Amino acid sequence: MSNLERHPAELVAECEAADAGGITLLEPRDVPLGGPRAMPVHRTLPQRKKSTIGGWCFLDHYGPDDVSITGGMRVPPHPHTGLQTVSWLFQGEIEHRDSVGSHAMVRPGELNLMTAGHGISHSEDSTPETTVLHGAQLWLALPDAWRDQQPFFERTVPTPSRIGDAVARVFIGELGGASGQATVFSPLLGAQLDLDAGGSVVLDVRSGFEHGILLDLGDITVDGVEVPHRHLAYVPPGRTDLHLASVGGARVLLLGGEPLGEQIVMWWNFIGRTHEDVAESREQWQHEVIDGTDASGRFGTVAEYPGRPLPAPVMPTVRLKPRE
Known part of the structure; x- marks a missing residue:
């Protein structure tokens, strides 16, 4: 998914000190996802209180949305660098196309993972059959050693398993004896948990991980x-x-990972380490794809997409630099 804000804020994220084991509640920010009717999403990462949870650096939660009202998801071809996109649906269907030739449907309970690495472009559109759209879109920051990885796409289907009073679908990492099969580049956890009404569960987790629990439906307490x-x-x-x-029962997303331990610069759909990284990515996207037709360039082209790619916003007038 693209960040469709017209004036995306610069974000410099770095590992933050933990506070004596306390739980912090991060409030979502409402963001319109572009288009004439602006499908709304609720963004909990990144924000000033907390920029990353392990490698998880971006989380948009949306729906359940009546697509006859919102128009559904319509995201033209757009670029990414230095990250992986994680698509997870609860309801509806999304068509994915990308510049490495992948064409796949995103469906509930199935993980679609796209590794941008050095550079990729892709599109995402809800299908005509979709009447209600409900899910989450997440990004994983690639560690510096892997951020120029060649791009690729993969789809995995986690097997549901029971942990106490919850059914778990582990799509990344390990939890309760279940393992996700997706390719990731740092120690991570990603899972959907469905708790029974009146139920509780004690999850054994890795002490070196930080965690985030997003409430999608129902009610939940964490410790x-x-x-x-x-x-x-x-x-x-x-x-x-x-x-x-x-x-009364609940559905949550559980995210976790070892603190990234690296400073990253996020702007629009790019993750780099410096101002120059981001500026170069934007310039190449504009020159190769928006102003030209260089299918052999860094971002390639999304074949058979019935529309124009998404131009990049104008860069900030000041240098992207770490915030104090």
Whole structure:
């Protein structure tokens, strides 16, 4: 998914110090996802309180949306560098196309993972059969050693498993004896958990991981702390278990990972390490794709897409630099 903001803010993210084991509630920010009717998304990462959770650096939660009202998802070809996109649906269907030749449908319970690495372009459109769209779009920052990885796409289907009073779909990493098969480049965890009404579960987790729990549906407490709808509960490293409980039942996304430990610069759809990284990526996208037709360039072209690619916003007038 593209960040369709017309004036995307510069973000410099770095590993933040944990606070004595406390849980922080991160409130979502409402963002229109472009288009004439502007499908709304609710963004909990990145923000000033917390920029990353492990390698997870971007989280948009959306729906359930009636596409007859919102227009659904219509995201023309756009570029990415230095990251992986993680598409996870609860309801609906999205058609994915990219410049390495992938053409796939994103469906509920199936992970679609696109590794941008050095550079890729892709499009995402909800299908004509979709009446309700509901899901999450996430990005993973690639460690510096892997951020020029050649781009590729993969799809995996996690097998549901029961952990106490919850059904888990582990799409990245390991949890409760289940393992995701997706290719990632740092120690990570990603899972959907469905808790029974009146249920609770104690999750054994890695103490070196920080975690985030996003409430999608129902009600949930994390170690006794109530998490409001669409909010992300941040749990710093140091825990060996997490206690989740629900009165009426809940569906959550559980994210985790070792703190990235690297400074990253995020702007629009690019992740780099310096101002020059981002400026060069933008210039190449504009020159190769928007102003020309260089299918052999860094970002390639999305074949058979019935529309124009998305121009990049204008770069900020000041140099992108770390915030104090």
